[in-house]
Amino acid sequence: MNKKITWSLAILVVLILVGGVGFISNPGLFNNSTILQALAQQPDSAILQDVVIREERVYICGDVQEVARRTVGSLNIKTEQELSNQYAAKGYSVVKLKNDFLAQTKVNDFCNYHNSFRHFGIQNNKLAIFQGPLGYNQKLICIEENIDINTLQPTFQVKLQQAMDFFQMNPETQAKLRYELEFSSEDGLNAALENLDELQE
DSSP states (O other): HHHHHHHHHHHHHHHHHHHHHHHHOOOHHHHHHHHHHHHHHOOOOOHHHHHHHEEEOOOTSSEEEEEEESSSSGTOOOSSSHHHHHHHHTTTTEEEOOSSEEEEOOSSOOOOOTTOOOEEEETTTEEEEEEETOOOOOOOOEEEEEEEEEOOOHHHHHHHHHHHHHHOOOOOHHHHHHHHHESHHHHHHHHHTTTTTHTOO
16 A cells, blocks of 8 residues: 555656656747746836936036936836936936936036126127136127227237137136136126226236
């Protein structure tokens, strides 16, 4: 009786092993298995949901401000393509970094610090005033129509020309130009305009 049970168990084990080997060696069974596909996809999807997206604004002056951090899951996004499309619609470009995503948008303005800056330059051969620090001439505030560049001292004319090519100057020249032609506020600018003759000396 015990021998019959032992033999029956042994035959059952052999059948199970043979069946298991046949299942593993048959790739068709794997391809048709929705359970295995779900298990394979679930880890990637779950990991993506926890990845952080850093949202940043890049200003004219080059300063960068982080405005938000959120997870992919909080946006109900399933794939990286959906992530790129959703941010592109808002004017952001998305870059995948090692551990997170970086979404940046360019802002046609200066950061809070540089927003009040003003500097001298040249426009239409007249003395011009630009918003922002030296080197950034995207925002012209006004042209001093009554101040022709040719009426200014030659050395001051050279400085104004250098200001317009600020990033081509060496660090020492840049520092001198900032000291003389760049102002952190409207008050500083107005004082310089009132004492333009002294500034040229």
